[in-house]
Amino acid sequence: MANESRAQGFSTRAIHAGQAADPATGATVVPIYATSTFTQEAPGEHKGFEYSRSGNPTRAALETCLAALEEGEQGLAFASGLAATTAVLSLFRPGDEVVAASDLYGGTYRLLERVFRPWGLAPRYTDDPRPEGFARVITPVTRLVWIETPTNPLLQVLDIAAIAELAHRAGALLAVDNTFASPYLQQPLRLGADLVVHSTTKYLGGHSDVVGGAVIGRRDLLEPIRFYQNAAGAVPGPFDAWLVLRGLKTLAIRMERHCANAAHLAAWLAEQRAGVERVYYPGLPSHPGHDLARRQMRDFGGMISVRLAGGAEAARRLLTRTRLFSLAESLGGVESLISHPATMTHASIPAEVRGARGIDDGLVRLSVGVEDYDDLRDDLQQALADGGS
Ligand SMILES: *Cc1c(COP(=O)(O)O)cnc(C)c1O
Numbered sequence: 448m449a450n451e452s453r454a455q456g457f458s459t460r461a462i463h464a465g466q467a468a469d470p471a472t473g474a475t476v477v478p479i480y481a482t483s484t485f486t487q488e489a490p491g492e493h494k495g496f497e498y499s500r501s502g503n504p505t506r507a508a509l510e511t512c513l514a515a516l517e518e519g520e521q522g523l524a525f526a527s528g529l530a531a532t533t534a535v536l537s538l539f540r541p542g543d544e545v546v547a548a549s550d551l552y553g554g555t556y557r558l559l560e561r562v563f564r565p566w567g568l569a570p571r572y573t574d575d576p577r578p579e580g581f582a583r584v585i586t587p588v589t590r591l592v593w594i595e596t597p598t599n600p601l602l603q604v605l606d607i608a609a610i611a612e613l614a615h616r617a618g619a620l621l622a623v624d625n626t627f628a629s630p631y632l633q634q635p636l637r638l639g640a641d642l643v644v645h646s647t648t649k650y651l652g653g654h655s656d657v658v659g660g661a662v663i664g665r666r667d668l669l670e671p672i673r674f675y676q677n678a679a680g681a682v683p684g685p686f687d688a689w690l691v692l693r694g695l696k697t698l699a700i701r702m703e704r705h706c707a708n709a710a711h712l713a714a715w716l717a718e719q720r721a722g723v724e725r726v727y728y729p730g731l732p733s734h735p736g737h738d739l740a741r742r743q744m745r746d747f748g749g750m751i752s753v754r755l756a757g758g759a760e761a762a763r764r765l766l767t768r769t770r771l772f773s774l775a776e777s778l779g780g781v782e783s784l785i786s787h788p789a790t791m792t793h794a795s796i797p798a799e800v801r802g803a804r805g806i807d808d809g810l811v812r813l814s815v816g817v818e819d820y821d822d823l824r825d826d827l828q829q830a831l832a833d834g835g836s
Pocket of ligand 1: 599
């Protein structure tokens, strides 16, 4: 079964993996199994499900599909991306070191610093996201290297294969938060990563209507994480699992439109002389990670960051003047969003740390949706225009 689905194309897997007709009723679409428990024939004699924290058929379908899309042996679904991250960190013990690039999702940084550091894990960061930067901070007690690529919000591109090799040479695992790229654009397990983590809240769900997370990887690594999933209990309910599963079916075509819109917008923004100081998008040939992104990704993604020349004031103007781009946290939905990392997604990072990392008050992040390009460009054009201020 697994081999058969692995040989199929991405979209076919997204629509069919784990989603055979319902054995009980023939329902073509995986039903929402809204049940906490499952009736047994005799004690221990059941159809594979006992209690929905331990396993639920809707969630199982999602987990199978996620594994097929990332080409991992097993997938596990969680109640949020951070619940998935917590489950990965549960593999480690006090005294173990985790190495990460400093351009990191704010919630992951907060989890490492405020929950796991007091618990005994020792996070270390590199400001240099090249393999050499990681080589400098990895030590003999490093057990995990944690990366995102492209990073949030500066869209740096990290070399997954090279960093995997470094981690393995040190006896550590490499986990990749693949939320920004999605498996359609990049499959870290094929490049040597050991674990892939997702906030399914973003591109995988794709419609800004559900919060969820996932971990995908080899069966031997997933087994203790599956134990933790059941023991700690941060599982998604069947309706949430179903929403993510429905989102996955259109992931490929959504990503194609996200990428096309973002590529055009980034090129347009880079041409704007007034007000725009710098455009961060891996698809721009001027982006330092452009060549690596070409090798490692199918396309360049739907996220753009822009540094405005006018700092906080210019950012505030843009953020309050767009009409189609909603001022909101999150990303990866069909609707375009605009956000201010310094005061929103990355507010949990102390200001001096943030500033040193380039996440200053003039930085604005765009999650480019799948609306019509001309309308998105017109919206940014009117919001950036000088009139009236
Ligand atoms: C949103 C996000 C998370 C956290 O996911 P939640 O579903 O909000 O818990 C982790 N990593 C990245 C890159 C994210 O964008």
